[in-house]
Structures are given as structure tokens and as C-alpha cells.
Amino acid sequence: MLGLIDYAIFSLCIVGIYGLLSLALNIQWGMTGLFNIGIGAFFAIGGYTSGILTSPETTAHVGGFGMPIPVGLLAAMVLSAAIGLLVGLVTLNLRADYLAIATIGIAEIIRLILQNEGWLTGGVRGMANIPRPFEQITGGQFEWAFLVMLIVIIGVVFLALEAARTSAWGRVLRAVRENEPTALASGKDATRFRLEAFVVGCAIMGLAGALYAHLFSFISPEAFEPMLATFLVWVMLIAGGSGNNKGALLGALVIWAIWSGTQILTGYLPAELATRAGALRIILIGVLLIVLLVTRPEGMLSEESDRRRDRRREEREDLKD
Amino acid sequence: MSLLSVEGIYGGYGDVDILNGVNIHVDPGEIVVIIGPNGAGKSTAMKAVFGLVKVREGRIVYQDKPITNLRPDQVVKSGICYVPQENNVFPTLTVQENLEMGAFIRNDDYSADLKKVYELFPVLHEKRRQQAGALSGGQRQMVAMGRALMLDPKLILLDEPTAGLAPAIVDLMFENIKKINGLGVSILMVEQNAKQALAMSHRGYVLTTGRNRFEDTGKNLLANREVAEMFLGG
Amino acid sequence: MIDFLQLTIYGIVLGSIISLGAVGLSLIYGILRFPHFAHGDLFTLGAYMAFVVVVFFNVPVLVALPFGVALTALVAVAIDQTVYRRLRKVKPVILLIASVGIALILRSVIQLVWGSGNRVYEAGIQMPHLWMGLRIQNDHLIIVGGTILLVIALHLFLQKTKVGKAMRAMSDNSDLAQVTGIDVNRIIIWTWIIGGGLAAVAGIFLAMDTRLHPVMGWRLLLPVFAAAILGGIGRPYGAIAGGIIIGLVQEYSTPFLSPAYKPAIAFALMILVLIVRPTGIFVGRKV
Numbered sequence: 001m002l003g004l005i006d007y008a009i010f011s012l013c014i015v016g017i018y019g020l021l022s023l024a025l026n027i028q029w030g031m032t033g034l035f036n037i038g039i040g041a042f043f044a045i046g047g048y049t050s051g052i053l054t055s056p057e058t059t060a061h062v063g064g065f066g067m068p069i070p071v072g073l074l075a076a077m078v079l080s081a082a083i084g085l086l087v088g089l090v091t092l093n094l095r096a097d098y099l100a101i102a103t104i105g106i107a108e109i110i111r112l113i114l115q116n117e118g119w120l121t122g123g124v125r126g127m128a129n130i131p132r133p134f135e136q137i138t139g140g141q142f143e144w145a146f147l148v149m150l151i152v153i154i155g156v157v158f159l160a161l162e163a164a165r166t167s168a169w170g171r172v173l174r175a176v177r178e179n180e181p182t183a184l185a186s187g188k189d190a191t192r193f194r195l196e197a198f199v200v201g202c203a204i205m206g207l208a209g210a211l212y213a214h215l216f217s218f219i220s221p222e223a224f225e226p227m228l229a230t231f232l233v234w235v236m237l238i239a240g241g242s243g244n245n246k247g248a249l250l251g252a253l254v255i256w257a258i259w260s261g262t263q264i265l266t267g268y269l270p271a272e273l274a275t276r277a278g279a280l281r282i283i284l285i286g287v288l289l290i291v292l293l294v295t296r297p298e299g300m301l302s303e304e305s306d307r308r309r310d311r312r313r314e315e316r317e318d319l320k321d
Numbered sequence: 322m323s324l325l326s327v328e329g330i331y332g333g334y335g336d337v338d339i340l341n342g343v344n345i346h347v348d349p350g351e352i353v354v355i356i357g358p359n360g361a362g363k364s365t366a367m368k369a370v371f372g373l374v375k376v377r378e379g380r381i382v383y384q385d386k387p388i389t390n391l392r393p394d395q396v397v398k399s400g401i402c403y404v405p406q407e408n409n410v411f412p413t414l415t416v417q418e419n420l421e422m423g424a425f426i427r428n429d430d431y432s433a434d435l436k437k438v439y440e441l442f443p444v445l446h447e448k449r450r451q452q453a454g455a456l457s458g459g460q461r462q463m464v465a466m467g468r469a470l471m472l473d474p475k476l477i478l479l480d481e482p483t484a485g486l487a488p489a490i491v492d493l494m495f496e497n498i499k500k501i502n503g504l505g506v507s508i509l510m511v512e513q514n515a516k517q518a519l520a521m522s523h524r525g526y527v528l529t530t531g532r533n534r535f536e537d538t539g540k541n542l543l544a545n546r547e548v549a550e551m552f553l554g555g
Numbered sequence: 556m557i558d559f560l561q562l563t564i565y566g567i568v569l570g571s572i573i574s575l576g577a578v579g580l581s582l583i584y585g586i587l588r589f590p591h592f593a594h595g596d597l598f599t600l601g602a603y604m605a606f607v608v609v610v611f612f613n614v615p616v617l618v619a620l621p622f623g624v625a626l627t628a629l630v631a632v633a634i635d636q637t638v639y640r641r642l643r644k645v646k647p648v649i650l651l652i653a654s655v656g657i658a659l660i661l662r663s664v665i666q667l668v669w670g671s672g673n674r675v676y677e678a679g680i681q682m683p684h685l686w687m688g689l690r691i692q693n694d695h696l697i698i699v700g701g702t703i704l705l706v707i708a709l710h711l712f713l714q715k716t717k718v719g720k721a722m723r724a725m726s727d728n729s730d731l732a733q734v735t736g737i738d739v740n741r742i743i744i745w746t747w748i749i750g751g752g753l754a755a756v757a758g759i760f761l762a763m764d765t766r767l768h769p770v771m772g773w774r775l776l777l778p779v780f781a782a783a784i785l786g787g788i789g790r791p792y793g794a795i796a797g798g799i800i801i802g803l804v805q806e807y808s809t810p811f812l813s814p815a816y817k818p819a820i821a822f823a824l825m826i827l828v829l830i831v832r833p834t835g836i837f838v839g840r841k842v
Contacts (some may be wrong), residue, residue, distance in 0.1 A: 034650055037592070037655060079585050093835050097590045099779045100651060102829070103626035104592075105822035108777050116815045227773075231659055234652060247693055286660035294641045371734065397736030404733060411727040414720065422724050425717065426736045468735065 046209025080206025126220025412454025570802020601755025631751025788833025
């Protein structure tokens with residue numbers, strides 16, 4: 001029984017990390033229309049950065065600086081943001097597609113570095129002994145505390161994004177996404193707004209990567225299979241409803257449940273096919289994405305539903321005045 | 322009997338109607354011009370004929386057959402050609418390839434029509450191997466009209482054929498339109514150069530806010546004081 | 556000097572393969588207005604389709620090639636008509652997302668059927684010809700010669716046939732193509748037949764040069780995009796030149812940098828072009 005609860009809590013931690021990624025993508029894609037297919041790369045940058053800074057001294061890879069976890073988290077965000085800034089500076093004033101292509105480039109290069117630069121990342125053996133937070137306080141049962149911390153982080157990010165969405169900044173982002181000429185004509189520097197949204201999103205992706213590293217205490221190129229992570233997050237956001245922050249979180253929960261469910265399903269496969277079960281799971285999720293795009297592109301909670309609610313609230317406030 | 326008749330059409334882009342009951346008819350052999358202020362729905366009415374704008378109410382009949390809300394390629398097959406206002410040539414294709422594209426739906430020999438276009442616009446024959454994007458504005462307009470003629474249509478729709486052309490070229494373009502009409506092709510056009518267009522047209526329509534305002538022969542509309550005050554600069 | 560020439564040979568071989576992919580990608584981009592992210596996986600599909608024919612009928616790979624090409628073209632058209640066609644009315648970027656989904660589905664289907672190990676068309680090592688101190692393999696001659704033939708065929712198709720001209724017309728201005736009466740869907744189907752077929756040839760050549768693997772095509776997608784951007788999006792002739800340049804630069808980099816980073820070189824070159832001349836290094840199309 002206790003095992004089951006532990007499993008549930010651990011699962012919720014994973015869902016939370018995906019939820020953060022989904023929120024981050026929502027700033028970039030949902031709110032601003034920026035296509036990022038290198039989510040896995042920024043996730044990995046965050047994970048490895050925090051891993052190198054916080055793990056105890058080691059000969060397996062560079063660093064092992066033993067720094068406190070919050071320092072690692074912060075550094076993860078800063079480095080991911082910096083790399084996002086570089087990519088953005090080059091591509092954001094060009095056609096939208098170029099950003100997408102540039103982000104696969106980043107994903108590919110990060111993957112190559114993770115695999116080939118053993119001195120930096122531990123190579124294919126990965127990076128172990130990354131400290132877990134609250135381990136001493138909780139005596140090994142750190143998952144509870146981790147989940148609480150995660151919920152607080154998600155809460156802060158969510159509220160910040162909701163505030164941003166309804167703020168002038170969010171309105172400009174939407175204008176930039178929907179109809180650039182008008183936004184430009186009203187004197188807004190569209191490229192700067194896009195860059196800001198992109199960088200903020202990348203920073204949150206880096207944070208999610210760092211949290212992942214501290215949850216598992218171990219990271220390797222396999223764990224950061226960039227395409228799979230990227231793809232799952234995309235499916236989550238589209239299923240949940242891009243442009244809608246609650247949708248982003250709901251999508252993370254539902255798609256992660258389906259994704260885990262397929263694992264149980266493929267568990268029944270005969271042994272000789274079991275090694276290929278992973279492929280079958282990806283096919284199922286891929287088909288789900290295509291079906292969603294064709295039949296319900298606005299997702300479970302559409303952006304419009306949120307805007308209607310905002311409007312109702314403002315009308316109520318108008319009445320109060 | 323009319324070649325084309327547009328009967329009380331309503332429609333536009335999205336939810337908002339731009340056309341609020343427009344009536345237009347074109348008889349065989351006629352040049353008909355639509356004039357009116359900006360936003361009156363002139364180009365929209367023409368696009369509605371060609372299936373580029375959704376018609377919500379009313380109907381469009383061509384040679385006794387309803388063509389309301391057909392797709393553009395179906396309208397082309399029924400024998401109407403459309404020359405859009407801007408970007409109306411394929412810039413990286415040669416002049417001759419542009420003309421051949423006009424005959425895309427034909428599977429028979431179209432060399433006679435190609436010859437006819439070159440006789441009408443000898444300059445195009447001269448430049449047939451050049452990329453259309455490298456031509457002058459007036460020459461591009463000839464390519465676009467020539468492309469429309471490749472199907473040997475009964476009716477050509479011209480959306481502001483003189484927009485953006487130098488005044489000297491404008492006269493030449495109106496001459497070209499008359500020449501095309503001389504081949505027996507009816508013409509329905511939208512024009513900004515209202516005075517010249519009315520002078521050369523058999524009939525004209527004045528649209529305002531998506532409705533018919535005046536309808537008369539070109540000559541009478543030119544003489545109409547109200548029309549003159551509204552659109553012809555006194 | 557000899558090393559340099561040897562690298563040039565490798566670069567032209569790799570460049571030929573990249574060119575075949577880039578030219579199809581560029582055509583699709585020009586006509587359908589979206590970067591087709593599943594293009595690399597069409598390479599892989601083509602290679603495995605030929606592999607099936609090789610194993611099943613016990614024929615040399617060159618005999619299997621036309622079947623691999625035909626099957627891949629068929630799959631490409633089927634994907635377009637069942638998935639992409641339904642999404643054409645919405646923003647092109649939705650097509651982009653869908654193509655990422657298709658990429659993963661294709662790759663996973665290949666993994667499911669053939670496993671994730673390496674495979675080869677023919678076991679054994681090919682003895683290279685030695686010519687003035689240079690090593691040249693038969694396969695290299697086939698790849699480069701085949702690419703030249705295909706490029707000439709594509710050129711004639713685009714310049715001389717009605718469908719080819721209509722493809723160029725749609726790439727120029729698809730709205731005008733529609734009002735001219737060009738059957739847009741028919742031209743799109745032809746675009747996929749050609750793009751998918753060329754991708755299959757590229758995949759088969761790649762597998763002849765190296766080996767079959769479920770992510771072989773995906774790994775080449777970045778250089779292929781780089782080549783298409785270098786040549787100017789929507790310009791098939793530029794894409795061919797771009798492919799050769801990317802192939803050469805990737806090989807020339809190997810004495811200085813671990814070969815694992817070849818795709819990174821392509822990426823760096825692409826970023827450089829995007830900064831300096833976003834319309835491509837040749838006379839770019841106006842965007």
C-alpha cells in the first residue's frame with residue numbers, strides 16, 4: 001500500500017516537471033506563436049548545469065562543485081536563458097520556420113555534446129550522485145517534500161504566467177502572434193517581445209531539467225532523449241489547449257497518464273516484442289497528436305474559453321464600479 | 322439575354338457582410354465597369370463571382386447556369402477568366418510559360434491562342450523567353466491579360482487593371498482592353514481611373530457601401546452631376 | 556593534398572545524398588509553405604523499403620531501388636492526402652507540428668518492424684579502386700552518377716513538362732495558380748511523388764554508403780535543412796548546390812573536429828547564412 005502511494009507521489013513529481021515544460025512551451029507557442037522543437041535541449045542544459053554544480057566532487061566529469069541546490073537551479077535557468085537568447089537573436093527576426101529549424105539544430109548539438117564530451121557530462125554513462133533536496137530532513141522520504149516544493153514552484157510560475165497573460169505584455173504577445181502588422185504599426189518592437197517570451201520559456205525549461213536531475217539523482221543522454229521529451233510536451237500542450245495555462249497543466253496530467261498507461265498496455269506484449277514496446281508507445285501518442293490536430297486543434301481547454309471568462313470577470317468588475 | 326448576371330448577392334469575409342445586395346449584369350460583347358469609393362465592395366463583388374468570396378445570399382448565373390459559390394478552378398472551367406490586381410504573373414516563369422499556365426486546364430492544341438495573344442501584344446513575343454518578374458508593370462499586365470485569353474473565354478474579369486501604372490501606360494492599357502473586347506470577349510472590370518474607364522465602357526455601375534447606387538451607360542454616368550461630384554473630382 | 560582530395564570525394568558523395576533530400580524538401584517548402592520535418596524519416600523509409608525487396612527477392616540493391624522509391628512516394632502521397640490535406644486550411648505551422656508527429660510515427664514503425672539495430676544491404680567490405688592514390692568505391696560512383704542523372708531528369712521535368720511548370724508556378728504564387736485554373740491538389744500530389752521519391756533515393760544511397768538504422772534519416776535532417784536554406788528556400792537548384800557545399804564542409808571539418816560533430820558544422824554554416832544572407836547564398840527569392 002505504502003509502495004503504491006510512493007509511486008503515486010513520484011509520478012506526480014514527474015507530471016509536475018512535464019507541467020512546467022508545458023507551461024514554458026505555452027509562453028513560447030501558445031501565447032507568442034514561437035515554434036520550439038528543442039525543448040529537450042533546454043531541459044538537458046538545465047539538468048546538466050545543475051548536476052555539475054551541485055554534485056559532490058568526482059573524477060567522472062567536470063565539476064562536482066558541491067554547491068547548494070538553489071544555486072544549481074538558478075544557474076540552470078540562467079544558462080538555458082542565455083542559450084535561448086543567442087538562438088533567438090539570430091532567428092527571431094526571420095521567418096517563423098527558421099526558428100523551428102534552428103531549435104532542432106540546438107537539440108542535435110546538445111545531444112552530440114552529451115554523448116561525446118565525457119569530461120563534461122560523463123558521456124553515455126551519465127551523471128550520478130546528483131543531490132536530492134530535503135534528503136537529510138526527511139530521512140530518505142524526500143518525495144513528499146519534493147512534491148510540495150514542485151507545487152509551490154508550479155504555483156508561482158502559473159500565477160506569474162496568468163498575470164502576464166492578462167497584462168499589457170501578454171496582450172502585445174497575442175497581437176504579435178495574431179497579426180503582426182497591427183502590432184508593429186502601433187509602435188511595438190515585435191522582435192523584442194518575441195525574444196522576451198522565448199527566453200523566459202527557455203529559462204523555465206532549464207528549471208524543469210534541473211528539477212528532473214534532482215528528482216532522479218541521475219541523468220544520462222538516454223533520460224534526455226530530446227525528441228521524445230520535446231514531442232511529449234508538444235502533445236501535452238496541444239491536447240490541453242495551447243494559449244491556456246490551465247490547459248497546459250491539464251494536458252501534462254492527461255497525456256502523462258496515457259503515456260504511462262501505454263506502458264502497462266505494452267507490458268502484455270509477448271517477450272520477443274517487448275524490446276520494441278517503446279516504439280509502439282510512440283506510435284500511439286503520435287497518432288493521438290495527429291487526431292487531435294485534425295479534430296480538436298484547440299485542445300481540451302481552449303484559449304477562447306479563458307478569454308470569455310476574463311471578459312465576464314471584467315464585466316462584473318465594471319458593474320461594481 | 323445576359324452573359325453574366327449577379328442577382329442581389331450578400332457576403333464577405335468572415336461574419337461581416339461587405340456586399341449588401343449587389344446586382345450586376347454583363348451582356349455579350351460588352352465592357353462593363355464598376356466604380357465607387359474605397360471600401361464600396363467593388364473588388365469583393367468581382368471576387369464573389371469568381372468564388373473567392375463566400376456568397377451568403379443571392380445568386381450568380383453565367384450562360385444560364387448557376388455558378389454561385391463554385392471553386393475558382395470550376396469557374397475557370399465554365400469559361401470565365403480573372404486577372405487579379407496585384408502579383409498577377411508568375412515571376413520566375415518565362416513569359417511564354419506564364420501564358421501556357423493559362424491553358425493549364427486544356428488538353429488540346431492551344432498554339433492558335435498563343436499566336437493570337439502574341440499578335441495582340443507583340444512585345445510579349447519579343448520577350449517570350451524572359452522571366453515575367455523582370456518585365457515592366459505594363460508588360461506584366463499584358464502577360465496577365467494574355468494568360469486569361471489562353472482559354473478563349475467569353476468573359477474576363479479585370480481587377481483594377483491600371484493600378485500602379487504610369488499615366489502614359491494607363492492609356493495604353495485601356496487600348497489593350499478595347500482590343501481584347503474587339504475579339505468578342507466581354508469585360509467586367511473594377512477601376513479607379515473612373516473617368517477614362519466610363520468613357521470607354523458600354524455601361525457602368527457605381528457601388529457604395531456594398532449596394533448599387535447608380536447604373537447607366539458609361540456616357541450618361543459621366544454626364545451625371547452627382548456621380549461627377551462623388552468620384553470624378555468635379 | 557591527397558588527403559584533401561580524398562575528403563573532397565567523400566564530401567561530394569555525402570553532398571549528393573544531402574542534395575537529393577534538400578531538393579525535395581525545397582520543392583515541398585516552396586509549394587506547401589511548411590518545412591517538412593518528416594523528410595528525414597522518408598529517407599529511412601525508402602532505405603528500409605528497398606531493404607525488404609533486397610531480402611525478399613534476393614536481388615541487388617540497385618534492382619530494389621525503383622521499388623523502394625515507388626513505395627516511399629506512395630506513402631508520402633498517402634500521408635499528405637490523409638493528414639496534411641486536412642490541415643491545409645489552417646496555419647502552415649500546424650502542418651509543421653503534424654510533420655513532427657509523422658516523423659516520430661514513421662521512425663517508430665520502422666523500429667517496431669525491423670528493430671533498432673544496424674542492417675546492411677550486402678555483407679562484406681567493398682574493395683575500393685585505387686586511383687592516383689585516392690580510394691574510390693563502386694558505390695561512390697553509383698551515388699554521384701545517380702544523383703547527376705536524377706538532377707538532370709528533375710531539371711527536364713521542371714522546365715519541359717506541364718506539371719513541372721505548374722509546380723514552379725505554384726511555388727511562385729499559389730493563389731494565382733488557383734485562379735488560373737491549375738488543379739492545385741493534383742500538383743501537390745506530384746510534389747509528394749517527386750519529393751518522396753528523391754528522399755527514398757537519398758536514403759538508399761545513404762544506406763549503401765553507411766548502413767540502415769531507424770534514425771539514419773532523422774540524423775541527416777539538419778544538414779538537409781541547412782542545404783535548403785543555403786540554397787534559398789523554394790529554389791531547387793540552389794538546394795542542390797547547398798547540398799554539395801554542406802557535404803564538402805562537413806568532410807573538410809573532420810581533420811580538425813571529431814566526426815561526430817559533422818551535423819554541428821552544417822548547423823553553424825546554416826546560422827551563418829541566416830545572419831548574413833537569409834534569402835540564401837544564391838539570388839534569393841523575395842520573401
